[in-house]
Amino acid sequence: MDFTEHDSLAEFRKAATAWADEHVDPAWVDLEHTTGTHHNPELHALLGAQGLLGAGWPAQYGGTDVDPAYALAVFQEIGARGLRMDGWVTTEMVARTILHVATEEAKQEIVPAALRGEVVIVLGYTEPGSGSDVAAAKMRAVRDGDEWVVNGSKMFTSTAHMATHVFLLTRTNTEVSKHKGLTLLLARLDDPGVEVQPVHTLGGQRTNATFYSDVRVPDTLRIGDVDGGWGVMRVALVHERGTATAPGGPTLVEQVAAWARSAPGADGAPLLDDPTVAEQLARLAIDEEVGRLLGLKVRWVASTGGMPGIEGSMQKLHSSEAEQRRVDVLTDLLGEQALLAGDAGPLHGAVEWALRKAPVSTIYGGSSEVMREIVAERRLGLPRSRPIG
Structure with a gap:
């Protein structure tokens, strides 16, 4: 697989930005934070009505003629503006599982309605x-x-x-x-x-x-x-661990690094001028890049017709544990400022929010212990550590 850096969606970025400028209400971000619900019905219905949810799906099950690369650019632009689409993430996961294992009747009843934005699973x-x-x-x-x-x-x-x-x-x-x-x-x-x-x-x-x-x-x-x-679950978990729509926008480490270029340290100089700070952020950036590359491998296997069970487990294990390492370092780096929420903290409280949500990352979608067992048994050929009960 070629990991050469290039933006395969570059030709769609301008159109995606224009789409988001027209359709995405900035107030939706605040609504997500105040309600704790990471699904916007208005946005979801619009994406379905315009064929963006169905981009790249088989036509016989409701797929549209919207270019999948353009749709992905739109999804990433939505993510870059601080919105999550959890309702679509889980719906897409189940719909893809249905295409793999369900009866033709179930496929025809559920998948087209999901791609129109009418069904949320x-x-x-x-x-x-x-x-x-x-x-x-x-x-x-x-x-x-x-x-x-x-x-x-x-x-x-x-x-x-x-x-x-x-x-x-x-x-x-x-x-x-x-x-x-x-x-x-x-x-x-x-x-x-x-x-x-x-x-x-x-x-x-x-x-x-x-x-x-x-x-x-x-x-x-x-x-x-x-x-x-259990066999159906294994298919569903493959889609949960890495094939969902990729978020867009700068990573948390990139945001902190940009902030540290001007934020004063203890001596009054920019925080990023401190070589220790620069090294810590560089190590975190490497973690994020490894996670990105593992995610690309998962999506590549899926796009070529494979089932990236092992690759998804590797990506989930690395990224979830890297997330916890990241918030630990950033909390030490920012000190008491890391505990300030909302507009009171740096980056509108992004580090404080990440600190609160990180503990569950190594549990949902399969715990780190389970991910290690999958990689050890199916990729390294090691014996099972515990019997199937």
């Missing part, structure tokens, strides 16, 4: 008491004719209060090992028996606890085989 994996061990799911789904009756609860169902569907990991067989008795269902969040309660996190995000009481899901919205949910 969130993840229902984690349960109270099971943490990142998703295979320990106890939510029960019992077959009743052409439907499944679902009972149980999920934790950290982010964006559920603004979504239409949830991708539920359920227990359909209690007589086999935990990895073999799972089935994925796509449930509507406005159906009777579904309850969504807010959970506000240390990082300022609103996530949710969701509860399901005799919720009925048609078998047509079963994604993958009965009791074959």
Whole structure:
């Protein structure tokens, strides 16, 4: 793979900037921070209506003729303005999984609607008491004719209060090992028996606890085989760990370095003139560049028809642990200023916000321990450290 530095989206940057100037309301950034919800329904609907969500997708499932490179440039410009699109990130992840493993009926029902911006899908994996061990799911789904009756609860169902569907990991067989008795269902969040309660996190995000009481899901919205949910999860996690839309804009380290060029240090000289500070920022920049290159490898494997399971695990492991190293160094570097939120702190409190959200980075999407096991076993050929239960 050629890692030569070039901007493959350069010809689309001007048009993407013009699009964002016209359509992106700067007030949306403040709204995200005050509500803790990283999904804007107005923006999402607009992206769907203009065919940007469907760029590059197969035409038979709702793909549009919008150039995928232009769409990516728009997404990156949105990210550069401080907006996140978590609703699209999870929807895209599940829609791509559906294309890999679902029935033709499910593909036709869900994917085109998702690309039009009408369907927003969130993840229902984690349960109270099971943490990142998703295979320990106890939510029960019992077959009743052409439907499944679902009972149980999920934790950290982010964006559920603004979504239409949830991708539920359920227990359909209690007589086999935990990895073999799972089935994925796509449930509507406005159906009777579904309850969504807010959970506000240390990082300022609103996530949710969701509860399901005799919720009925048609078998047509079963994604993958009965009791074959672990295989479906492996496909979904590949898309979660690196193939989602890349954010745009300068990195946090780049922002801090730009700030340090003029911010005075203890001796009154610019902070970046201190060789120790420059070295620390350089090391962090190297971490970020390694993460970027690993992410490019993941997207390259996916774009050539592969399933970058190992590559995604490598990228997720490095980037999440680098994020925690980054906030530790930046907190030491900025001192008490790193703890100032919003306009009271440097860079509008970007370091303070990163400090609060970093602890969870090595847990969601698969813990660092699990990522190390995947790399050790599947890339290095080492024996399993623990049996499949």
